[in-house]
Amino acid sequence: MRPRWLQRRLQRRLQRWAAGVLACIGLQAANAATRLLDFTPDERMQILQHGPWPPPSARDAGNALTGRPVAIALGQRLFFDPRLSPDDRLACASCHVPGLAFADGRARGQGRDTLDRHTPSLWNAGHQRWLGWDGAFDSLWSQALHPLRNPREMGTSGAQLQTLLRADTSLSCAWRQTFGTAPASDDEAVILQAAKALGAFVATLQSGRTPFDAFRDALARNDRRAAARYPLAAQRGLRLFIGHGRCSTCHTGPLFSNGEFADTGLPFFVRPGVVDAGRHGGITALLASPYNLLGPYSDKYSDKHGAAPDDAAATKTRHVSQQHRNFGEFKVPSLRNVADTAPYMHDGQLATLQAVIDHYDRLDTDRLHADGEAILRPLQLSAAQRADLLAFLQTLSDPGARRWKPPPPPPPQPTAVSKAASKRCGKV
């Protein structure tokens, strides 16, 4: 039993300690409050529509291999194999470099020739409605066919693939495990199989969460303390993005893209006297292609996992409408990992993200189509506002995406392992 004076002393100390703790909590709360902008309900709603992330896994429409591990492994192997090109020099990964956000860091792609457009990042490509800057493709596999066969890109052929498969029993075995049969003897069929395996692999390239996603989710659950960890400059930039800048009119949703096409007043000359028709040409090519989702090469099936059946995925192709304003329109790119995908725009004409902001800041409205988007106007931001917008865009990168490691390149000649695999495959 403690004496009463000691009990009173302990009680006073406890009270002082509790008061100190409460004051500390109060200060921290006040500090958090000052580090979180007073977003209005409308702003909050707009911010929340940029999530949640990640979304459900992507599927490659019209591709029965999508989601199948054995096909994904084959697709990954093909993606990094330079033997797909005639002189064993170019793989898909030569232009879609993992350490460069599956792009190449060049203004214009460099295949067997310098190309007319910038190599787009493949991160989250499976979530995009249209593939290519002009949206000439409606699936990953139909897109993959283009660089495989284009003489200016990889320039491969079915015959080249047949030769490779005959030489590499390990690869031939993986092929057989994926398709259930030996590689098709028909050149056209074998290159189509390669494209579908590549599509299955590329559909898995989904980037992870970003500082913005953490902020967005904190706002969604009213966690002001967690939300306040998001840098103030990024918060101000976000406010500009959804407000004065009206960037989120086109850069909508979790992907920060509405998946459509726009003319933003950029020159679209490929070289003097030659224009890139952009989306207009893309729709022409799409509808003429036998490899679109309405064509005979598109696999028709319903997804047992509950995703949309491919007939629904083909809605876009069935209803797309070609209009005069599509001339010079290019895809609204996703802004996820945008800080890692310089240079920018369809032909890489803007070297830095700052230059992109400057373009919209001083937009030359005389360059816009007369029948194009009517709400575009120069942003006329202050230097501080431009810095804030940049700070926001830099929070859209997944740090883990930069650490994606490619598998070791496949051996050029059959090895003991591949011989064992070929034994499992039987005669191939």
Next chain:
Amino acid sequence: MAGSRPLLAWAAAAWAVPARAAPAKATLVEVFALAAALAAAPGWAAEAPPACGPHLAGPARQQAEGRGWAIAFAPGAWPVPVGRHFALDITVCPPAGVPAPATLKVDADMPAHQHGMNYRPTVKALGGGRYSAEGLMFHMPGRWRVSFTVDGGAPLTHELRIP
């Protein structure tokens, strides 16, 4: 709805009568009368079904009107998601004595942006004045004007605010 206000006022007055001021028998009569009045009051106990497209009742229901025509419609997803294809369930109600239309065309545009959709919807007649339109997509948030062209006439329009 205006007609329901006196009934509600009467109901409030009846409710406000002190229990001791009236005998129990009279109170019971009042309760039955109140229940009957509330049941009859429009928009209170039971919302009257809309005259055009009664099956479309619900928050997604929209209606375009003009020249005696009414076109009730409901998007398959509500609120309509930006950047996703959706379908419309449509009922066309012609003026009295006018037959059902032979053709119906559906389109949408953003007046403030001076552009339309990037997709051309297809319309299928289901019979009995009902239609389905597929392939619509609002690729931007903002004000969209949905237009219905009946037999090549001037379009009937209705605006939607897409958040």
